[in-house]
Amino acid sequence: MSEYQTDIIDVSDIALLKNPSRTIPTTYERLLEYDIDGVLFDEQSPFQRVQIVHSKSLGNMLVLDDLQNISEADLVYTETLMQRGRENYEGKEIVILGGGDGALLFELLKEKPKFVWMLEIDETVMRACDTHLRSICGDVLERRKGTNYEIIVEDCMVTVNKFIKENKKVDYIFGDLTDIPISESACGELWEFMITILHSAFQILKPTGKFMTHGNGATSRKSLELYEQELEKLKPPVRFTKSKAFVPSFLEDWIFYQISFKSTDNGDA
Numbered sequence: 001m002s003e004y005q006t007d008i009i010d011v012s013d014i015a016l017l018k019n020p021s022r023t024i025p026t027t028y029e030r031l032l033e034y035d036i037d038g039v040l041f042d043e044q045s046p047f048q049r050v051q052i053v054h055s056k057s058l059g060n061m062l063v064l065d066d067l068q069n070i071s072e073a074d075l076v077y078t079e080t081l082m083q084r085g086r087e088n089y090e091g092k093e094i095v096i097l098g099g100g101d102g103a104l105l106f107e108l109l110k111e112k113p114k115f116v117w118m119l120e121i122d123e124t125v126m127r128a129c130d131t132h133l134r135s136i137c138g139d140v141l142e143r144r145k146g147t148n149y150e151i152i153v154e155d156c157m158v159t160v161n162k163f164i165k166e167n168k169k170v171d172y173i174f175g176d177l178t179d180i181p182i183s184e185s186a187c188g189e190l191w192e193f194m195i196t197i198l199h200s201a202f203q204i205l206k207p208t209g210k211f212m213t214h215g216n217g218a219t220s221r222k223s224l225e226l227y228e229q230e231l232e233k234l235k236p237p238v239r240f241t242k243s244k245a246f247v248p249s250f251l252e253d254w255i256f257y258q259i260s261f262k263s264t265d266n267g268d269a
Contacts, residue, residue, distance in 0.1 A: 045124035102137025
């Protein structure tokens with residue numbers, strides 16, 4: 001997740017294991033304290049450092065490049081991202097961009113979709129979560145393919161571009177990749193990646209479809225404003241709504257976006 005709220009510094013440090021209460025500084029000098037008492041998995045993948053650590057209060061947690069991603073206590077994150085109870089996924093076709101922890105796929109499959117494609121690049125993340133985070137992902141990361149879902153292990157843009165060429169359209173796309181970057185302007189490699197994802201995703205979205213994604217901490221107002229400015233530049237134009245939820249392992253309120261084509265909203269042009 002973001003640099004803003006989860007700057008975990010070398011959780012495998014022996015000093016941490018001797019003294020599990022750890023105060024952690026963040027980008028905006030906010031201090032977070034985790035009661036981590038052990039490291040269950042620690043491996044460098046071709047893309048990032050992947051760790052599963054254990055917290056006495058939050059259970060097992062996925063940490064990527066020293067940044068907290070999700071814990072066993074974070075069902076509210078997944079349910080807010082998918083707007084459970086507000087969106088109807090039954091019989092729908094869905095693409096998940098990222099989602100390597102398997103939590104979103106696991107919860108979406110409970111909603112009886114027609115088919116879900118999960119596009120995840122990092123095999124190591126899935127292997128770690130399949131072993132240590134079964135409470136949030138079930139067996140979907142072990143099976144990889146079922147009657148109504150498939151996990152494709154490659155850069156998500158490969159499949160997205162394939163769908164674009166095939167003129168394939170889906171009902172929902174979930175951006176479960178990087179958080180909105182924290183910066184003074186919408187420029188740089190991460191912003192370019194995020195904007196590319198947005199433009200490509202809307203090319204395979206049905207006119208009535210939605211792009212669902214997480215944003216950043218509610219107090220990271222500048223990054224959220226920059227993201228919304230980028231949304232306003234999209235062609236065809238889009239509209240968006242926002243939701244907020246307190247995520248236990250983030251120790252703060254988090255913002256989630258639901259984005260759709262403006263032309264399908266009450267007849268708007």
